[in-house]
Amino acid sequence: MEGAFILEKLILVVIIFTISLVIAMYSTLAERKIAGFMQDRYGPDRAGLFGLLQPLCDGGKFFFKEEIIPAGAHKPLFIIGPTLAIITACISSAVIPWGQNLTIGDRVVSLQVADINVGVLYIFGVIALGVYGIMIGGWASNNKFSLMGAIRAASQSISYEIGMGLSLIALLMVTGSLSIGDIVSQQSGFVNWNIWVQPLGFLIFMTCAFAECNRVPFDLPECETELIGGYHTEYSSMKLGLYMFSEYINMFVSSALMAALYFGGYNFPFMYDLGLSENWITIIGVLVFFTKIFAFIFFFMWIRWTLPRFRYDQLMKLGWKMLIPLAIANIVLTGIITIVKDTYFN
């Protein structure tokens, strides 16, 4: 491995890391602004122009708040919990292709940190790891409400992981690759987007993504009013902030994943017909990709202020009795269509 390669990847990692954190930070502001818009009020507008400094103020507030570690808590695990949550949220963006290759001089720079050939499975592994942050945090608090909250959150998370995995299997049957880089590059143009061949799979995947991110209407892990907070009841100061932050990063990453897997990632209509040079296509592609991501983030927030929360038994029923059978039916249907297409239309 040459030095330039490592340097190039390092720069890319730092940029992506910064972008994830900044987007997560401003998602908090966007969420409140959108809530204001939906409920016909202003939302935060005091700190800075249009309230643009609000996330900084919130962050500062989190840092200066008193940090309480309960006397009965298991101290090392109490600290490991939120740490694990934020680490798993940050490492999942490594396999997402942010754009095509950029040619600088005679170097070709790939805008994807790691194009491993099991990229989709890597994402699953990271999601599975995210459960530990919640469970460890809830258990280490030594509070029965935290424990119940953690168990509630973890069972929700593992239930919806299955539906998510099954909905992706149908996608993999169509694309024939586990590498996200390959999946995105197959979808060039507009008619090749996977959403046109896997609409049902996308719906299932999106529902499960909402549940994995603990977003409304699946936010039972952390609803304050009826269920006493949840796994982070005992957390205060920046540790609580880290849990919240990891949730927003997860939302960003799952938006990016949905855009990449089903909506063509960096591909946009007529991308090769406009007579642009390679580098311009790449740059516009990155911008297009981020536009798609922001649209999904907006959709997440839109749902939050539109739908009420599920009851827990409804949540489990939806996950196990509706989404999983539907996903399996989708797999069978995809298989049949693939075979019919291969035998009669080739």
Place this chain on the structure above:
Amino acid sequence: MSIFYFVAFLSIFFALMTIFAKNPVHSVLYLVITFFTFTVHYILLNAQFLAVVNFIVYMGAIMVLFLFVLMLLNLNKETEPLRSNLVKIMGAIAGMCLLATLLGAFRVIEVNNDYVTGNTDVGLVQNLGKVLFDEFLLPFELSSLLLLTAMIGAVLLAKKETKESNG
């Protein structure tokens, strides 16, 4: 090779911690780390698919369920069942048998085998898939049948007994 020895040391260290930890939840967490070191071993052997699947299935699913049950049960000193000496002796004998079997298996392995040195691409997902669905199709299907049986059994066990309807 030095990476291998370091990771192997970590594996054994955390495996021992799993046994010696007093708190069952800590024990499970050490086991999770042990499985993570196994994942690293698989990557060193160039078996990416196996590494990721080990990561998802063992770390992500099975150990979460272990942790789940242990947290719900909230085990402590009082609820710990008494272990008689007979059980300990039986455990020791069973462990020795396993050790003897493993030693017998390892004795015939060549150290310079491609699978041992990681100089093979068979662990990549395309190659593994071809091998599984071609050469080893029957065992593969049989094991899937086994899993299906286990799944149906679990559903049956978890299902509530429906009372005989009155009319």
